[in-house]
Amino acid sequence: MKARKAISPDSRAIAELTVQLGYSANVSEIGERLAKILPRDDCAVYVAEDDDGMIIGWIQTHASYVLESGFRAEIVGLVVAENARRQGVGRILVRCAEEWAGECDADVIVVRSNTKRRESHLFYPSLGFQPTKTQQVYRKKIVCGMNR
Numbered sequence: 001m002k003a004r005k006a007i008s009p010d011s012r013a014i015a016e017l018t019v020q021l022g023y024s025a026n027v028s029e030i031g032e033r034l035a036k037i038l039p040r041d042d043c044a045v046y047v048a049e050d051d052d053g054m055i056i057g058w059i060q061t062h063a064s065y066v067l068e069s070g071f072r073a074e075i076v077g078l079v080v081a082e083n084a085r086r087q088g089v090g091r092i093l094v095r096c097a098e099e100w101a102g103e104c105d106a107d108v109i110v111v112r113s114n115t116k117r118r119e120s121h122l123f124y125p126s127l128g129f130q131p132t133k134t135q136q137v138y139r140k141k142i143v144c145g146m147n148r
């Protein structure tokens with residue numbers, strides 16, 4: 001098994017795994033998003049491949065300046081194929097994200113994970129991540145042209 005930076009042809013496999021993460025995502029949507037994300041310096045997407053070249057996991061990380069906490073990287077998505085879990089794939093993908101964060105000179109790497117993802121709350125602490133707070137996430141649709 002190995003991890004590498006994602007490329008456009010990975011869209012189908014990433015879309016399939018994204019469904020396992022609980023999001024509805026089709027190949028063209030993921031392809032369009034990847035095309036925007038891959039050229040950016042402030043984001044990185046890595047995939048893990050098994051020995052047959054099948055993609056069995058992906059991770060996305062994003063770096064940003066935050067006034068109150070400085071320059072930080074955030075893991076904004078991570079999933080390992082259900083049939084490939086507990087084999088160290090997630091650990092390798094997080095290591096890629098941490099190395100990328102180090103190359104970016106980020107001070108810290110953070111991740112928010114839904115409380116319902118039971119395994120992730122065993123996974124991150126086992127990799128040295130400390131729980132810092134519990135949040136409610138709010139969401140509002142942006143209507144183009146509003147308030148202009």
Ligand SMILES: CC(C)(COP(=O)(O)OP(=O)(O)OC[C@H]1O[C@@H](n2cnc3c(N)ncnc32)[C@H](O)[C@@H]1OP(=O)(O)O)[C@@H](O)C(=O)NCCC(=O)NCCS
Pocket residue numbers: 021077078079080081084085086087088089090091092111112113114117119120122123124126127
């Ligand atoms: C969380 C997730 C990414 C972990 O990936 P993984 O490849 O199975 O994790 P690893 O095999 O690298 O596990 C590393 C360590 O984490 C801990 N761990 C991971 N999954 C665990 C589980 N289900 N129960 C207990 N400990 C677990 C263990 O300490 C493990 O080391 P060990 O196997 O040597 O005991 C995977 O379960 C997943 O995709 N879950 C659904 C999506 C999700 O929750 N994503 C994170 C959202 S931010």
